Amino acid sequence: MTKNELKERVYAAIDRRAEEIVRLGERIRKHPELGFKEVKTARLIEETLAGIGLKPKTGLALTGVRAEAPGRAGDGPTFALLGELDALVVAGHPDGDPATGAAHACGHNAQVAALMGAAMGLLDARAFDALSGRVVFFAVPAEEYGDIEWRVAQARAGKLEFLGGKPELLRLGHFDDVDLSMMIHLTSRPEDGKTGVPASNNGCIVKTIRYVGRASHAGGAPHMGINALYAAQVGLTAVNAIRETFRDEDTIRVHPIITHGGSQVNVIPGEVRLETYVRGRTVDAILDAQKKVDRAFKAGALALGAKVEIETLPGYMPMACDQTMARHHEANAGALVGAEHYRQIGHRTGSTDMGDLSMVMPILHPYVGGATGSGHGADYKIVDPQLAYVTNAKALAAMAVDMLADGATGAREVLKAAKPPMTREQYLAFQRGLARRETYEG
Ligand SMILES: [Zn+2]
Ligand SMILES: [Zn+2]
Structure with a gap:
């Protein structure tokens, strides 16, 4: 047959x-x-x-x-x-x-x-x-x-x-x-x-990002707090600012989400959690982009005087x-x-x-x-x-x-x-x- x-x-x-x-x-x-x-x-x-x-x-x-x-x-x-x-x-x-x-x-x-x-x-x-x-x-x-x-x-x-x-x-x-x-x-x-x-297909690495600030009374004592949500916002803005440095041929994709944005509305957020991928066509391109992404997330912590923990997890290969x-x-x-x-x-x-x-x-x-x-x-x-x-x-x-x-x-x-x-x-x-x-x- x-x-x-x-x-x-x-x-x-x-x-x-x-x-x-x-x-x-x-x-x-x-x-x-x-x-x-x-x-x-x-x-x-x-x-x-x-x-x-x-x-x-x-x-x-x-x-x-x-x-x-x-x-x-x-x-x-x-x-x-x-x-x-x-x-x-x-x-x-x-x-x-x-x-x-x-x-x-x-x-x-x-x-x-x-x-x-x-x-x-x-x-x-x-x-x-x-x-x-x-x-x-x-x-x-x-x-x-x-x-x-x-x-x-x-x-x-x-x-x-x-x-x-x-x-x-x-x-x-x-x-x-x-x-x-x-x-x-x-x-x-x-x-x-x-x-x-x-x-x-693109490969990717995966990151979890945790901003740690200081909770305080959002009405009575915001000056006593460190707002982790605003730190995260600055970090996200910085990520968006570096996009123009990614080369088209590397097809970088960075798409963070906030998975935890604060504990309750009358408390200055003491903890905010994000996740993102950094995707790209080659391993080298991904590794280069992730350095910039890490730097951008740190900028948020620097601006607010908060702490940021970045965990990088192996993702998928191209x-x-x-x-x-x-x-x-x-x-x-x-x-x-x-x-x-x-x-x-x-x-x-x-x-x-x-x-x-x-x-x-x-x-x-x-x-x-x-x-x-x-x-x-x-x-x-x-x-x-x-x-x-x-x-x-x-x-x-x-x-x-x-x-x-x-x-x-x-x-x-x-x-x-x-x-x-x-x-x-x-x-x-x-x-x-x-x-x-x-x-x-x-
Ligand atoms: Zn799918
Ligand atoms: Zn699928």
Whole structure:
């Protein structure tokens, strides 16, 4: 059987399960959970994988779920297909969980449904008879790097070290036996076409900033206080003033939020907390920008005579997609959505922890359409479930065939040409080296 014949069999098997795959994606969409807390979603994935005869391992980096299916046509590389479990808090999203605010405003529910669909299709079509090596089906936690105070508390309690899902899974060794990997992210941008592969994505580091002033009576004795909120305001203004020094080609993004602005209105704020990312196209650009950002935040403390504590946390590495895998995806897209709907996407200024995997192995992170509205926005919604869930599943499964059929020649070709910039040990050492806590007394 040729690869294309095998793919057609898998596509037909996925089509037979289409309703089930869409239902799964919609069910996850209606039960959004934040990163490292995706308990219900993880249980659903565990049940689904067990239901098709796999033996999932659970609780990986708190909530990750992983199952393997060996090919029966000989030894070969291990190819991981991924789907992200988590949602994020977006004010005003109509599907937001009333208790947590979590909403699937980034479409990760579609990734997980597609991952399950790919597993179903490959197993139903008995594709593993013709594949070498192994496929790992891996539902991974916490791509959205938020909810930071809770995550830092987990780290202090020894339950996490890295605060993003894939870095933590890498640390724990759950990718040690994986040679190459892929996931497909939803997109709502019309310019991305029905599917496309980005040239690259920004990386980021993450900071928490805590201004400490002195509380006092806001009416009776403001002169006795040190206003931490005004210190923060000066810091934010200084951050905005340095933006003109960022070069366009570095695509720096700095977007702080205030997470705690004061204790109550008749008290001069004695403590104010902020969080920010510093994103950029290259590690050097990020490191250069973060120095300026730290300096700007210190300016607020200096102006008011307050203290500022800046904690720098490792974030996500810039991402580069493997070009050999990208060519396979482009060919598959031609068959699935029509070549005219495929896009070579340029640099994207968001960040993803697929970037971290791209440091240590060849990866592919295409986008697929089917959503409208603004990513991370209250109007984000899936409008083409067939494309978002079912075609997405087919594209994942097709890559498993491309990589592992014919004695896994596809995967071997990728691995031969790929030059990941770091070993796994170098990656962990680099990320750990970014972590820093600094106190500045103004
Ligand atoms: Zn997102
Ligand atoms: Zn996302």
